[in-house]
Amino acid sequence: MGNTRIVVIGGVAAGMSAASQAKRRQPEADVIVFERGNRISYGACGMPYNIGDPSRDIEDLVVLTPGQALKRGIDLRLRHDVVALDTQRRMLTVRNLETEIEVEEPYDALVIATGAQATHLPLPGFDLPGIFHLRNLNHGRLIKNHIAKNSPSKAIVLGAGYVSMEMCHVLTEIGLKVQILKKRPRILRGWSEGTVSLVIDELKRHGVEIHTGMDITGAEAGTDGRVAALTTDQGPYPTDLVLQAVGVRPNVNLAAEAGLRIGETGAIWVDQGQRTSAEDIWAAGDCAESHHRILRRNVWAPLGTTANKHGRIAGANTIGEKHQFAGVVGTSGFKCFDLEVARSGLGLEQARTEGFEPVEVLITQPSRAHGYPGATPIQVTLIADGPTGIFLGGEIVGREGAAMRANILATALASHMTVADLQGLDLIYSPPFAPVWDPILVAANQLIKKVRNTT
Amino acid sequence: MGNTRIVVIGGVAAGMSAASQAKRRQPEADVIVFERGNRISYGACGMPYNIGDPSRDIEDLVVLTPGQALKRGIDLRLRHDVVALDTQRRMLTVRNLETEIEVEEPYDALVIATGAQATHLPLPGFDLPGIFHLRNLNHGRLIKNHIAKNSPSKAIVLGAGYVSMEMCHVLTEIGLKVQILKKRPRILRGWSEGTVSLVIDELKRHGVEIHTGMDITGAEAGTDGRVAALTTDQGPYPTDLVLQAVGVRPNVNLAAEAGLRIGETGAIWVDQGQRTSAEDIWAAGDCAESHHRILRRNVWAPLGTTANKHGRIAGANTIGEKHQFAGVVGTSGFKCFDLEVARSGLGLEQARTEGFEPVEVLITQPSRAHGYPGATPIQVTLIADGPTGIFLGGEIVGREGAAMRANILATALASHMTVADLQGLDLIYSPPFAPVWDPILVAANQLIKKVRNTT
Numbered sequence: 001m002g003n004t005r006i007v008v009i010g011g012v013a014a015g016m017s018a019a020s021q022a023k024r025r026q027p028e029a030d031v032i033v034f035e036r037g038n039r040i041s042y043g044a045c046g047m048p049y050n051i052g053d054p055s056r057d058i059e060d061l062v063v064l065t066p067g068q069a070l071k072r073g074i075d076l077r078l079r080h081d082v083v084a085l086d087t088q089r090r091m092l093t094v095r096n097l098e099t100e101i102e103v104e105e106p107y108d109a110l111v112i113a114t115g116a117q118a119t120h121l122p123l124p125g126f127d128l129p130g131i132f133h134l135r136n137l138n139h140g141r142l143i144k145n146h147i148a149k150n151s152p153s154k155a156i157v158l159g160a161g162y163v164s165m166e167m168c169h170v171l172t173e174i175g176l177k178v179q180i181l182k183k184r185p186r187i188l189r190g191w192s193e194g195t196v197s198l199v200i201d202e203l204k205r206h207g208v209e210i211h212t213g214m215d216i217t218g219a220e221a222g223t224d225g226r227v228a229a230l231t232t233d234q235g236p237y238p239t240d241l242v243l244q245a246v247g248v249r250p251n252v253n254l255a256a257e258a259g260l261r262i263g264e265t266g267a268i269w270v271d272q273g274q275r276t277s278a279e280d281i282w283a284a285g286d287c288a289e290s291h292h293r294i295l296r297r298n299v300w301a302p303l304g305t306t307a308n309k310h311g312r313i314a315g316a317n318t319i320g321e322k323h324q325f326a327g328v329v330g331t332s333g334f335k336c337f338d339l340e341v342a343r344s345g346l347g348l349e350q351a352r353t354e355g356f357e358p359v360e361v362l363i364t365q366p367s368r369a370h371g372y373p374g375a376t377p378i379q380v381t382l383i384a385d386g387p388t389g390i391f392l393g394g395e396i397v398g399r400e401g402a403a404m405r406a407n408i409l410a411t412a413l414a415s416h417m418t419v420a421d422l423q424g425l426d427l428i429y430s431p432p433f434a435p436v437w438d439p440i441l442v443a444a445n446q447l448i449k450k451v452r453n454t455t
Numbered sequence: 456m457g458n459t460r461i462v463v464i465g466g467v468a469a470g471m472s473a474a475s476q477a478k479r480r481q482p483e484a485d486v487i488v489f490e491r492g493n494r495i496s497y498g499a500c501g502m503p504y505n506i507g508d509p510s511r512d513i514e515d516l517v518v519l520t521p522g523q524a525l526k527r528g529i530d531l532r533l534r535h536d537v538v539a540l541d542t543q544r545r546m547l548t549v550r551n552l553e554t555e556i557e558v559e560e561p562y563d564a565l566v567i568a569t570g571a572q573a574t575h576l577p578l579p580g581f582d583l584p585g586i587f588h589l590r591n592l593n594h595g596r597l598i599k600n601h602i603a604k605n606s607p608s609k610a611i612v613l614g615a616g617y618v619s620m621e622m623c624h625v626l627t628e629i630g631l632k633v634q635i636l637k638k639r640p641r642i643l644r645g646w647s648e649g650t651v652s653l654v655i656d657e658l659k660r661h662g663v664e665i666h667t668g669m670d671i672t673g674a675e676a677g678t679d680g681r682v683a684a685l686t687t688d689q690g691p692y693p694t695d696l697v698l699q700a701v702g703v704r705p706n707v708n709l710a711a712e713a714g715l716r717i718g719e720t721g722a723i724w725v726d727q728g729q730r731t732s733a734e735d736i737w738a739a740g741d742c743a744e745s746h747h748r749i750l751r752r753n754v755w756a757p758l759g760t761t762a763n764k765h766g767r768i769a770g771a772n773t774i775g776e777k778h779q780f781a782g783v784v785g786t787s788g789f790k791c792f793d794l795e796v797a798r799s800g801l802g803l804e805q806a807r808t809e810g811f812e813p814v815e816v817l818i819t820q821p822s823r824a825h826g827y828p829g830a831t832p833i834q835v836t837l838i839a840d841g842p843t844g845i846f847l848g849g850e851i852v853g854r855e856g857a858a859m860r861a862n863i864l865a866t867a868l869a870s871h872m873t874v875a876d877l878q879g880l881d882l883i884y885s886p887p888f889a890p891v892w893d894p895i896l897v898a899a900n901q902l903i904k905k906v907r908n909t910t
Contacts, residue, residue: 049828049887326881331881371511403883403885404883411863411870425866430617
């Protein structure tokens with residue numbers, strides 16, 4: 001009998017974390033990674049900023065090269081697509097995308113890290129050159145090449161989530177005129193009106209136009225064969241570049257076909273050890289669910305930092321360790337022009353849906369002490385459960401110190417703090433960093449008046 | 456019988472907070488504040504930065520004017536010194552510093568907020584013009600006037616705590632050549648060597664000289680009658696300005712003479728409701744002790760934000776409410792040139808003294824994601840109790856995002872988190888704000904290897 005054979009499907013954040021952990025903790029194991037693409041371990045979240053800097057190569061985002069992975073002792077198979085999983089025989093069917101040859105590969109332990117993919121709008125003309133997704137490194141490269149070669153002057157962004165906000169920012173910075181086209185009036189679904197309103201102001205201040213209420217019907221090419229306009233029920237919108245950022249969904253086909261349990265979220269169900277419903281199979285990253293610490297059940301939270309944590313835990317557990325993913329609390333954020341936008345925990349509507357009786361407070365305070373120059377406003381929205389006083393979440397928007405303050409909320413949520421607990425925090429005070437009452441404490445001092453349990 | 460008479464001694468941070476809270480919560484009460492000086496409610500912590508900006512008036516630091524206090528219904532008596540307290544008769548002896556007349560003033564509830572004072576070195580010549588403290592607004596005014604009138608070119612800073620670091624920064628920025636003179640070799644007592652070393656680098660990089668190991672013997676005047684040099688056992692150090700920032704001590708004479716319990720720290724003993732040992736007397740701010748959440752006993756932690764919290768609680772409790780001060784965890788910080796320096800919790804030596812068996816880790820990580828421009832190093836030092844894994848404290852130094860990350864530690868300490876709990880935090884990840892593994896998580900991932908309890 002040979003060494004333990006640990007196989008990982010997918011070589012980006014979660015997959016390479018899992019492979020690295022397994023190999024580090026059990027060097028004698030064979031650790032094999034099958035990756036469909038030709039790049040591993042890149043910082044996908046950095047793509048918008050890389051696109052915004054023509055002087056940098058998209059390859060700068062690669063954190064670990066295939067050569068470095070091999071040096072770690074990981075048996076890396078690029079351009080290999082895992083097309084079937086037989087859990088009874090512990091066997092994978094793997095297609096070499098270069099040779100088109102399929103072989104069977106056994107495993108003792110398997111980590112599925114197949115990621116997620118961008119939603120493609122099935123509209124006529126949406127396969128035209130100049131219409132892009134932004135999910136993997138190749139997408140990023142295509143957008144960069146398009147900008148470098150064709151010097152587009154107008155861009156349309158479809159969707160209004162984090163990637164859209166970041167792309168509005170970077171495309172504007174490199175000189176494009178950017179429009180957001182949306183059917184529904186709201187941008188940043190799930191965020192509070194107070195936050196959304198500041199983001200809209202920031203977008204408009206920088207010349208980004210937001211058009212809502214139309215049905216997009218397709219795309220039309222120009223004489224060069226590239227996209228020249230999007231067509232809508234309200235007429236055409238000329239453009240040189242379209243970014244489709246209307247959503248992502250987990251890649252679960254392989255797991256589902258093999259009979260693994262798919263959660264209600266549509267992602268692969270896992271326990272807190274990242275174990276799937278099948279023996280000796282773990283799942284990690286954007287294809288898998290995450291334990292939510294406030295809701296105490298699984299959610300789908302496809303984010304880079306979570307993927308890394310999943311991978312680390314899954315990798316360690318393949319060799320018999322017993323690590324548990326502590327869970328997410330819903331922390332996320334982005335930068336849009338000069339605005340830091342961040343959150344942690346539940347939003348108001350989500351809290352209601354989950355059966356809480358949320359109360360909310362919104363305050364605006366300066367980022368620095370009275371009399372210290374350079375202060376800018378920080379807007380804090382906090383919500384709590386009215387009857388119990390349990391702190392449920394918050395959003396912070398500002399030009400400095402906003403994103404980092406979301407970490408206070410994240411830490412408080414991990415401990416299931418009440419509003420009174422928040423109020424009692426010994427936060428830093430020094431004039432360059434914060435007012436004598438930190439904006440978080442000011443908000444907590446207001447919120448406590450709205451809850452019934454004040455201890 | 457008249458209204459309840461709530462008397463507050465001291466009208467700066469804690470005193471005015473207490474008076475405002477009492478009046479707001481019980482508008483029919485008579486709330487009287489005796490303040491020795493002629494200013495109330497100013498942001499003392501902002502003084503160094505105000506001194507560094509000749510275009511601003513020191514009065515900019517006043518948060519609440521006497522007129523505004525009167526409008527709140529507070530009976531404010533400036534230039535009134537409380538010289539005696541009779542707890543049996545519930546009576547104060549108050550001297551009007553303008554008229555020199557003393558009168559007796561009764562109280563039903565009393566808040567002592569007498570603050571702290573700077574230590575004066577009893578050396579020959581140390582009463583010369585040009586030698587300053589920096590504790591109250593008048594000190595700040597004297598320094599500003601001296602700089603404006605006499606255009607000093609050389610300054611000596613005695614002491615090496617927060618105020619000294621801030622003053623080295625601002626005096627250098629307005630063109631003075633600054634020297635720190637110290638007997639002992641260490642600056643920033645109680646901070647880790649890793650932190651101190653970065654601060655020393657930053658000071659030197661900006662031309663601040665640090666001279667240690669000498670005994671200062673006195674000060675000599677020039678022909679203009681102002682300080683011209685400090686004399687030491689290693690010869691004279693010419694100077695045009697001296698800042699004595701060698702320590703502070705709580706103003707407890709009034710309380711001690713009245714028989715109130717003085718804690719082992721030398722400050723007025725209080726319980727978590729800010730009650731002193733005497734009936735119907737509370738103490739708040741820099742004259743009072745603070746409950747420490749990790750040590751579970753009183754410490755002396757004279758900081759502006761704590762003073763405000765004390766005052767708020769003491770004020771509310773004078774009218775019969777039952778608020779508790781949640782306590783400090785030892786959060787503090789300062790900016791020194793471009794460096795943010797912050798901490799929360801215990802230091803290594805302090806942890807040992809307190810009976811813990813601390814283990815420590817020091818890591819340096821970038822402030823932003825791989826490939827995102829403008830990242831600078833963040834140094835994180837974390838300590839935990841080896842046997843239990845309880846997180847005890849940390850220090851963070853960097854050019855961005857360092858001070859705000861101390862709030863993560865402060866929040867974790869409030870919940871008595873273990874290192875494993877820290878590791879499990881769902882901190883924000885977005886390339887402009889943090890790497891995919893936040894520096895705090897990287898440090899926690901290292902620290903967990905050094906503790907015995909990893910859950």
